[in-house]
Amino acid sequence: MMDLHIHSHWSDGEHSPRELVQSAIQKGLSAIALTDHDTLAGLQELKEAGKELGLPVYGGIEISCTQRDGRQLHLLGYAIPEDRQNAVEAFCRPFRLDRNRAVLDCAKTLQRAGYPVTEERVQALAGPGGDVCKQYIMQILIASGLCTELYGPLYRNLFKKQADGTPGIAALSFSTAKPVEAVQCIVASGGIAVLAHPGQYGNFDEVPQLVAVGLQGIEAFHPKHNAHDTARCLELAKKYGLVVTGGSDFHGKYGEGEQLGEYGVEDFPFPERKKVGEAFNDH
Numbered sequence: 001m002m003d004l005h006i007h008s009h010w011s012d013g014e015h016s017p018r019e020l021v022q023s024a025i026q027k028g029l030s031a032i033a034l035t036d037h038d039t040l041a042g043l044q045e046l047k048e049a050g051k052e053l054g055l056p057v058y059g060g061i062e063i064s065c066t067q068r069d070g071r072q073l074h075l076l077g078y079a080i081p082e083d084r085q086n087a088v089e090a091f092c093r094p095f096r097l098d099r100n101r102a103v104l105d106c107a108k109t110l111q112r113a114g115y116p117v118t119e120e121r122v123q124a125l126a127g128p129g130g131d132v133c134k135q136y137i138m139q140i141l142i143a144s145g146l147c148t149e150l151y152g153p154l155y156r157n158l159f160k161k162q163a164d165g166t167p168g169i170a171a172l173s174f175s176t177a178k179p180v181e182a183v184q185c186i187v188a189s190g191g192i193a194v195l196a197h198p199g200q201y202g203n204f205d206e207v208p209q210l211v212a213v214g215l216q217g218i219e220a221f222h223p224k225h226n227a228h229d230t231a232r233c234l235e236l237a238k239k240y241g242l243v244v245t246g247g248s249d250f251h252g253k254y255g256e257g258e259q260l261g262e263y264g265v266e267d268f269p270f271p272e273r274k275k276v277g278e279a280f281n282d283h
Contacts, residue, residue, distance in 0.1 A: 001028075001029050001030060001261050001264045001265075001266065002029065002030055002031040002032065002033070002264050002265055002266070002267070002268060003024065003029055003031075003032050003033070003247045003248050003250065003260060003261045003262075003263070003264040004031075004032070004033040004035070004058065004060070004076075004078075004219075004245050004246060004247040004264060004265065004268075004269075005033065005035050005060075005062075005076065005196070005219065005222070005245075005246070005247025005248060005249050005250075005263075006020055006032055006033065006034055006035060006247060006248065006249075006250045006260065007034075007035065007036055007037065007062075007249070007250065007251045008020055008034055008036055008042045008046075008127070009042075009127030009128065010036045010039055010041045010042035010127050010128065010129050010131070011036035011037035011038070011039060011062075011127075011129075011131060011133070012037060012131075012133040012135055012251060012254055013036070013250070013251045013252055013254060013255075014251060014252025014253045014254050015252050016042075016045065017034055017042045017043075017045040017046035017049055018045055018046075018048075018049040020032060020034065020046075020250075020260070021046065021049040021050055021053050021055050021057060022049075022053065023260050024055055024260060024261065025053060025054075025055050027260060027261045028261075029055075029260070029261045029264070030056070031055065031056040031057065031058060031268065032055070032057055032058070032260075033057070033058035033059070033060045033078065033247065034046045034057070034058075034059065034060060035060035035061055035062045035076055035078075035247070036061065036062065037061075037062050037063075037064060037096070038061070038062070038063060038064055038092035038093075038095050038096040038099075039061065039089065039092060039096060039129060039131070040059065040061050040080070040085045040088060040089055041089075041128075041129050043059040043085075046059065047059070056268075058078060058079070058268065059078070059079070059080065060076055060077060060078045060080075061076070061077045061080070061088060061092070062074050062075070062076055062077075062196060063075045063076075063077060063091075063092060063095075063177055063182045063185075063186075064095055064099070064176045064177065065176050065177045065178060065179040065182050066176045066177075066178070066179075067179055067203060067206050071201050071202055071203065072176075072201045073179050073195075073198075073201060073203045073206060074195075074196035074197065074201075075177075075179060075182045075183060075186070075193060075194070075195060075196060076193070076194040076195075076196045076217075076219065076245070077182075077185075077186035077189075077191045077192065077193055077194070078191060078192045078194065078270065079190070079191050079192045079270060080186065080189050080190060080191035081189070081190045081191075084189040084190050084191075085189070087185070087188070087189050088185060088186065088189050088191070091177070091181075091182075091185045092177070094175065095174070095175055095176050095177055096131060098174040098175045099131075099133075099172070099174045100130075100131055100132050101174065102172045102173060102174040103122065103132045103133060103134055103136070103137070103172065104119045104122060104123070104132065106134065106137065106170045106172060107119050107121075107122045107137060109169060109170060110137065110158070110169070110170055113169060115141065115144075115146070116140065116141075116144045116146075117137055117140050117141070121140050122136045122137060122140065125139060125140075133254070134159060134170070134172060135150060135251075135254040137158075137170070138150045138151075138154075138155055139254075141154060150253075150254070150256075151256055156168070158170035158171075159171055159172070179206060179209075179210060180209060180210065180213050183210050183213045183214050183215050184213050184214065186214075187213070187214035192216050192217060192270055193210070193214055193215050193216055193217070194215070194216065194217035194218060194219055194243075194245050195207065195210060195215060195217070195218045195219065196219045196222075197219050197222040197224050197225060197249070198218065198219070198229070198232075198233065199222070199224065199225040199226065199228075199229025199230075199232070199233070200222070200224040200225070200229075204232055204236065207236050207240065208240075211240045211242070215240075215242065216242060216243060216270075217237075217242050217243040217244065217245050217269060217270075218233050218236055218237050218242045218243075218244060218245070219233070219244075219245045219246060219247065220233035220234055220237065220244045220245070220246055221244075221245075221246025221247070221263045221264065221265065222246060222247065222248075222249060222263055223248060223249060223256075223258045223262060223263055224249070243269040243270060244265065244269060245265060245269050246263050246264050246265045247263055247264055248260055248261060248262045248263045248264065249263075250262075
């Protein structure tokens with residue numbers, strides 16, 4: 001099993017790339033791909049750990065997008081040659097920085113509302129890249145005894161729409177990429193663009209326009225997909241000639257219970273791209 005959708009502490013995951021490689025070996029996985037949110041910063045550590053420990057590892061990224069009707073859409077990018085990764089980082093940097101700003105603004109809002117959250121406490125939980133996420137806020141609230149679970153009632157009350165339609169006081173607002181431009185960025189950089197878990201956010205109708213600008217794959221196997229979602233992905237893959245990918249979307253303690261290797265594919269879906277510059281291990 002290859003798990004091609006995993007997050008590290010370079011974005012909103014718990015573990016380092018090296019720890020993920022070690023865990024994958026313990027679980028008997030044949031390969032993993034690191035797909036952190038809007039950054040490729042963890043790929044060098046991933047590559048070194050994979051070579052040292054003998055596990056094939058694939059480089060990737062997950063770009064945060066918003067489609068035309070306001071729904072979230074996530075785009076996976078694989079096999080980006082190392083000498084072109086700076087262009088992808090530059091494309092994603094404004095969105096990553098704006099998300100950091102939104103999370104820290106949220107911390108200030110909650111502090112004013114009387115919650116034991118400060119910018120400093122949130123920033124102290126950041127990984128090596130300094131990026132922050134709303135899960136850190138929830139971790140602080142758990143440590144303070146205000147709740148016992150990351151995505152429970154308090155999370156929904158603070159971050160999600162309320163029964164009357166108003167947003168929670170901690171609802172985040174930050175800029176994201178346009179899906180077409182994100183696909184074009186990945187393709188122009190020599191990478192492979194894959195639509196991530198379209199069943200989660202209802203992105204199926206976006207497939208034709210994304211295929212038109214270079215989309216090459218669709219993630220069918222994912223913990224947020226039911227049987228209907230997976231079947232629809234497979235139908236679209238057949239219709240548009242897309243490759244099928246899958247992964248656990250593993251985040252460690254910052255996730256929703258997904259397990260490393262729980263979802264994936266048996267073979268790397270882009271066999272002709274197994275060796276692309278420094279993007280992959282030389283296995």
